[in-house]
Amino acid sequence: MPNIKSAIKRVKVAEKANAANVQVKSAMRTAIKKAETALVAKDENAAELLTAAVKSVDKAASKGLIHKNAASRTKARLMKKA
Template sequence: MPNIKSAIKRVKVNEKNNAQNTAVKSSVRTAVKKFEAAAVNHDENAKELLASAVKQLDKAASKGLIHKNAANRQKSRLMKKLSAHA
């Protein structure tokens, strides 16, 4: 643990931000997995799950948790899966 007050604060802030970022990334992955499972099973709620996954990907990209192009690539792949299983 650092001795300097500002360094102590940085450690605390970094830990808090890391926990928040981890939670958001986890929820994005969960939303994507839920949609993929629904798409494979031809569930009627696949479109709503797709919308939820896309929204979470956009939010994560806007906050800088994942790169904008990576989010767009994932969204494109999800759309392809929806149309393939429709």
């Protein structure tokens, strides 16, 4: 743990941001998996899950958690499965 006050604050802020980023990224992965399984099983709510997955991927890309090209690639793969 750092001794300098500003460094201590940076550690706390970084931990808080990291926890939020992990949560958003995990939610994105879960949404993608749900959409993929619904598309394979041809569920009636597959379109809704696909929309939610695309939204979560866009959200992660806008926050800088994943690269914009990676987001585009993921969305393209989902749409191809649809």
